[in-house]
Structure formats: structure tokens, C-alpha cells
Amino acid sequence: MELKIKKLRPEAIIPSRATSLSAGLDLSACIPEPITIAVGEIKNFPIGIAVEPQREDVVLLIFGRSGMGRKFGITLPNSVGVVDSDYRGEIQVPLINHGSEPYTVMPGDRIAQMVTVPVIFAEAVEADSLSDSERGEAGFGSSGK
Numbered sequence: 001m002e003l004k005i006k007k008l009r010p011e012a013i014i015p016s017r018a019t020s021l022s023a024g025l026d027l028s029a030c031i032p033e034p035i036t037i038a039v040g041e042i043k044n045f046p047i048g049i050a051v052e053p054q055r056e057d058v059v060l061l062i063f064g065r066s067g068m069g070r071k072f073g074i075t076l077p078n079s080v081g082v083v084d085s086d087y088r089g090e091i092q093v094p095l096i097n098h099g100s101e102p103y104t105v106m107p108g109d110r111i112a113q114m115v116t117v118p119v120i121f122a123e124a125v126e127a128d129s130l131s132d133s134e135r136g137e138a139g140f141g142s143s144g145k
Helices: 066-072
Strands: 003-007 025-028 035-037 042-046 049-053 058-064 081-084 092-097 103-105 110-118
Touching: 035 042, 035 092, 049 058, 058 066, 092 110
Parallel strands: none
Antiparallel strands: 003 049, 025 110, 035 103, 042 092, 058 081, 058 110
16 A cells, blocks of 8 residues: 655655564654753654555554653653544644653654554444443453453
């Protein structure tokens, strides 16, 4: 499947995989100067691109980079970003600093990854009852550690 990428700024970096079997395409910050995220602060980072998937039955999911999360506590505040297949605006990535020190993002830094995932478009239908299941209403750790 092709993913059309439109650069919205000349300095934008076309997303790419770190290895041939990497699931995600790395997204790079398209910023004119370094931006520091204070501890507990959220900052938004433009990527400088818009996208168009070849298929309509996919979603682009934006995830944090594991190294940034593990080493510095830098993650997405909403855990996973969702880019619908019909969105044509600029991809942007909010980051939050859960670490113990300020963190500086430099222009061109890889700050997130984008994974293409198939979607099943379910229709919500109101029902008076639901079928029984082995689990029933048990939740929030009811199945053990």
C-alpha cells in the first residue's frame, strides 16, 4: 500500500522506516529552532507533512518512540494518536515530559512513529440486552495478575 506524503514546508522530512521490517514510519519534528519541554509540560510539534493513504479502510496510528519514553519519559499525552484516512491537514504530535529533567527537541529529531492499521467500520446499534459470556461484567483486574 502506498501512503502519499505532501511536504507542507521545504524542511519537512519524509517519514521512513529505521529498518526494512520496522512497523512504523519515523516522524520528525519540523521546527525552526530547538524547543524545550519542561517537566510535566505538553508541547505540540508540527511534522510538516500531510498524508493520503491509498486505501480508505486504514487508520494511521501515532505512537511515541520507545527510547524517548524509556530514557527520558517523553511520551504522547493521549498515548496513541489517531489520523483518519480522510484527514488531509498537517500531522502534528503532542509530547509530554514525564521525566525528571527538561528535554529539548531539535529540528529534524525523530519524535514519534506512524503505523498503518486496517479498520473495521462497525455500526453502533442500540440493544435491550447482550448475550452472556464467561467473563460477564467482571473487569479491572478480575482475571488476576
